[in-house]
Amino acid sequence: MNESNSNSELSSAVSKALLALYNRHNVPLVTQPISGVGENACGEILLVSWPSESKAKRLVVKMAPKNEARRQHMHVADCYAREVFMYQSVFRSYRELANDQSTFSVAPELLASGLQAPDEFLIFEDLSQSGFQTNPRSSMPTYDIVVATLKAVAELHACSFILQHRNPTKFRELVDHVRQDNLFTENIETVTIEFGKSMLSRARLLLEEDKVGDDHTTALIQVLESCERNLKALSLYCVDGTTQSPHAVICQGDFWNNNILYRREPRSNLVVEAKLIDFQLSRYASPVLDLVHYLFTSTEKQLRDKHLPEFLDIYHHTLSGKIGSCGLNADDIYQRSVFDRQFQLFGVFGMIMAALSLPFFISNANEVIDIDEATEAIQDLSGSATDEPKCRELVKEFDMLNERTLPIFKRRMTDVVRDLIKYKMTQPLDQFDS
Numbered sequence: 001m002n003e004s005n006s007n008s009e010l011s012s013a014v015s016k017a018l019l020a021l022y023n024r025h026n027v028p029l030v031t032q033p034i035s036g037v038g039e040n041a042c043g044e045i046l047l048v049s050w051p052s053e054s055k056a057k058r059l060v061v062k063m064a065p066k067n068e069a070r071r072q073h074m075h076v077a078d079c080y081a082r083e084v085f086m087y088q089s090v091f092r093s094y095r096e097l098a099n100d101q102s103t104f105s106v107a108p109e110l111l112a113s114g115l116q117a118p119d120e121f122l123i124f125e126d127l128s129q130s131g132f133q134t135n136p137r138s139s140m141p142t143y144d145i146v147v148a149t150l151k152a153v154a155e156l157h158a159c160s161f162i163l164q165h166r167n168p169t170k171f172r173e174l175v176d177h178v179r180q181d182n183l184f185t186e187n188i189e190t191v192t193i194e195f196g197k198s199m200l201s202r203a204r205l206l207l208e209e210d211k212v213g214d215d216h217t218t219a220l221i222q223v224l225e226s227c228e229r230n231l232k233a234l235s236l237y238c239v240d241g242t243t244q245s246p247h248a249v250i251c252q253g254d255f256w257n258n259n260i261l262y263r264r265e266p267r268s269n270l271v272v273e274a275k276l277i278d279f280q281l282s283r284y285a286s287p288v289l290d291l292v293h294y295l296f297t298s299t300e301k302q303l304r305d306k307h308l309p310e311f312l313d314i315y316h317h318t319l320s321g322k323i324g325s326c327g328l329n330a331d332d333i334y335q336r337s338v339f340d341r342q343f344q345l346f347g348v349f350g351m352i353m354a355a356l357s358l359p360f361f362i363s364n365a366n367e368v369i370d371i372d373e374a375t376e377a378i379q380d381l382s383g384s385a386t387d388e389p390k391c392r393e394l395v396k397e398f399d400m401l402n403e404r405t406l407p408i409f410k411r412r413m414t415d416v417v418r419d420l421i422k423y424k425m426t427q428p429l430d431q432f433d434s
Contacts, residue, residue, distance in 0.1 A: 009046065011119045014061055017112040018048060018123065022057065034060070041070075041371055042079050042280055047126065058129060059111065064120035067372045069379040071118060073189065078182045079280035080120035084113045086279040090174050090250055094159040097166060097326065104159055106152045106276050108261075124277075132261035132275055137361055140300050141257060143307060144270040149260055149294060150315040152274040153252060157287040158322035160249035161333050166326075175284045178250055179242070183281055184235040191378050192356075193232050194391040199355040200228040202401065203413040220417045223426055227351060230432040237428060238349040241284035247338050253281035255290040256357065257298040287334075288342040289349050291315065296350030297357055301415035308423075312343065347425030354416045359400055362408045369398045 241248035320330035
């Protein structure tokens with residue numbers, strides 16, 4: 001990453017906000033990109049610093065993309081507004097649940113923001129100064145990383161349950177702002193659904209090429225076919241939190257490896273704490289959606305085979321403990337039997353997100369499509385944007401899977417389907433096919 005001693009990459013609004021935070025004027029800002037190619041579709045992430053008497057002060061800036069086609073396709077304005085709402089309204093409400101204002105501490109502090117299009121921005125504290133770092137997406141999470149991740153998201157979900165019990169009026173007010181999903185909606189672009197279908201079809205065809213006609217392979221193919229046929233309906237079914245009330249929460253919404261920061265214990269080098277970032281897709285839904293999204297897009301089956309029941313125990317135990325620390329009975333709020341049932345009902349969401357995101361996650365920087373170019377091509381469809389054949393042609397044109405990534409994609413998608421069958425998560429598929 002190249003550093004720049006100029007703030008030319010920053011909009012005037014961002015520069016003004018940065019300097020105002022510490023009453024600095026005419027101080028040269030140093031900017032450094034910290035998000036890789038394909039890792040943040042809704043903007044650029046920069047580490048900004050300036051000289052200080054003691055040590056350099058550093059902040060993290062997220063800035064919206066300017067490309068109009070990308071802004072429209074990614075619903076950029078809505079995403080930035082939602083993240084600001086999460087920090088200024090939802091997290092503030094969580095902190096007010098107890099006298100101890102540090103009660104909610106699994107996200108960085110939002111220091112400033114601006115929602116004036118097309119220059120939306122967010123300025124956060126730099127958690128790397130407290131020892132938090134990302135786990136490189138090329139490095140699959142280990143046991144300690146997964147445990148820290150699940151404990152952090154359990155705290156997030158527990159705060160939602162506690163607020164719902166303590167102040168139901170306030171909770172309903174917050175939910176009203178995130179009830180409408182900003183990814184899966186009735187008017188979701190056809191090209192997005194066709195991309196997901198194409199990835200499910202690709203996994204299915206790769207299995208069929210093996211020419212193994214055993215019952216297990218046939219079952220895998222049937223699951224992929226069913227999800228492909230019903231992708232949009234299944235997606236809308238999963239994100240509808242109203243069907244699960246009062247057992248729904250305000251989820252993180254984009255819960256994968258690169259939206260989590262980790263702090264390691266120096267002596268053991270094991271991860272002991274996690275922080276969550278990027279709440280632009282937060283939604284009201286079953287808490288299970290965050291779990292299966294992470295587990296099926298960011299972990300390997302070998303680790304799941306060895307520890308998945310334990311992972312679920314750790315999550316629910318942490319959540320119950322957090323609820324109990326506020327003088328509430330977790331069994332009255334989110335029983336383990338309800339959690340287990342939701343895991344079966346919404347595990348399919350993990351497969352949907354794997355189909356949509358794995359091609360990006362497993363690709364190197366030089367293999368990822370140019371997002372601006374792709375979204376401009378989508379915009380050029382114009383009146384044909386709902387024409388499925390033309391959308392499929394466009395998806396094929398921007399196919400990024402290659403000789404290196406195809407075997408990885410096949411293995412990881414197939415492993416997800418195997419787990420759906422293993423843990424009895426295929427019931428929704430039967431429901432939509434009946």
